[in-house]
Amino acid sequence: MLKSxxxxxxxxxxxxxxxxxxxxxxxxxKCNLRCTHCYQDSYCxxxxxxxxxxxxxxxxxxxxLHFRERNGSKIKGHITLTGGEPLVKKGFYPLLEKIAxxxxxxxxxxxxxGTLIDDKKAKWLSGLKPRYxxxxxxxxxxxHDEIRGLGNFHKxxxxxxxxxxxxxxxxxxxxxxxxxxxxxxxxxxxxxEVNADFLWSDRLIPEGSAEKNRxxxxxxxxxxxxxxxxxxxADKCHQDKTTKTRVKMHRALQFQFSNSTPYRCVAGETLLxxxxxxxxxxCRRMPVKVGNVLETPLASLYYxxxxxxSLRDSKKVSQGCEKCDSNQDCRGGLKCxxxxxxxxxxxxxxxxEVNSEQALKITSL
Numbered sequence: 245m246l247k248s249x250x251x252x253x254x255x256x257x258x259x260x261x262x263x264x265x266x267x268x269x270x271x272x273x274k275c276n277l278r279c280t281h282c283y284q285d286s287y288c289x290x291x292x293x294x295x296x297x298x299x300x301x302x303x304x305x306x307x308x309l310h311f312r313e314r315n316g317s318k319i320k321g322h323i324t325l326t327g328g329e330p331l332v333k334k335g336f337y338p339l340l341e342k343i344a345x346x347x348x349x350x351x352x353x354x355x356x357x358g359t360l361i362d363d364k365k366a367k368w369l370s371g372l373k374p375r376y377x378x379x380x381x382x383x384x385x386x387x388h389d390e391i392r393g394l395g396n397f398h399k400x401x402x403x404x405x406x407x408x409x410x411x412x413x414x415x416x417x418x419x420x421x422x423x424x425x426x427x428x429x430x431x432x433x434x435x436x437e438v439n440a441d442f443l444w445s446d447r448l449i450p451e452g453s454a455e456k457n458r459x460x461x462x463x464x465x466x467x468x469x470x471x472x473x474x475x476x477x478a479d480k481c482h483q484d485k486t487t488k489t490r491v492k493m494h495r496a497l498q499f500q501f502s503n504s505t506p507y508r509c510v511a512g513e514t515l516l517x518x519x520x521x522x523x524x525x526x527c528r529r530m531p532v533k534v535g536n537v538l539e540t541p542l543a544s545l546y547y548x549x550x551x552x553x554s555l556r557d558s559k560k561v562s563q564g565c566e567k568c569d570s571n572q573d574c575r576g577g578l579k580c581x582x583x584x585x586x587x588x589x590x591x592x593x594x595x596x597e598v599n600s601e602q603a604l605k606i607t608s609l
Contacts, residue, residue, distance in 0.1 A: 291520035294335035303542040326355035344372035358403030366410040376413040383427040418445040421460040467595035471501040496578035506573035512555035529580035564592030
């Protein structure tokens with residue numbers, strides 16, 4: 245299999261940028277919820293069968309083995325399994341066991357809405373040793389339930405408690421919009437109550453079901469205000485000796501308010517996304533098909549797809565970022581949001597307040 249994959253390569257990139265490959269794998273569009281900000285527009289079970297899923301896994305394994313050979317090191321890849329809701333996908337459980345059995349090759353995580361987690365599933369997951377399980381809380385109880393359905397706030401908190409009681413690391417995601425960003429402190433409080441390990445946030449991308457909600461995209465001023473709220477909660481968690489919950493400010497533009505290392509989008513560079521039918525995207529939130537891994541090997545698509553090569557071109561500076569000192573680190577901010585708003589991933593993040601005529605001095609923050 246390994247030989248057949250590399251024999252199909254047309255272009256071989258000697259760059260060592262792809263040091264820790266991350267496969268975000270959407271196993272199915274099927275889901276038990278109908279969240280208003282979901283980037284899906286369909287909820288049917290249109291995924292691959294089990295044998296086809298094994299083929300995708302083998303292709304990612306081949307890519308990892310190649311990079312180990314080329315770099316002379318035993319780098320590990322990472323696989324994030326999501327959906328839809330991955331727990332409803334037929335074949336999910338044996339697939340996860342197979343992934344976990346190759347722990348020398350990759351770590352794995354699960355992105356789930358959490359509502360289907362019970363003690364039996366959590367005990368089983370704990371035995372497979374996931375890197376983490378991520379669930380979502382998108383506001384106070386009333387706000388979260390308005391987005392995700394009545395009763396789901398408490399179901400998600402219960403899932404976190406069950407996972408933590410089974411020694412599973414839990415990450416909580418908050419999707420920020422104009423309507424909910426001010427409720428972030430209540431989400432942080434909820435995370436502390438159930439001892440979630442980490443809370444992080446990114447901004448809404450208007451696609452799928454969220455396409456009709458373009459009016460809830462935050463303005464530049466609201467984005468900055470939200471990041472200040474995040475920083476206040478991060479400081480509060482850090483100072484609270486009774487909790488281990490931490491707020492992570494590691495997404496686009498957040499370094500401007502947290503003195504953390506600038507985030508840069510790695511879509512198409514270290515991140516590849518396989519959709520339920522085998523289509524390959526740079527990122528799920530940048531829904532541009534570059535091929536299908538059942539038709540063209542994953543490695544060939546990675547090296548040859550023009551969009552992927554463009555996204556990882558370190559010399560390419562986003563429009564509007566030319567005079568910013570951070571352009572080589574930040575690389576334009578949230579590229580999927582730029583693509584959704586402007587139709588071009590190489591334009592400055594619409595949430596960035598830094599004037600294009602001024603240089604952002606990281607040291608002065």
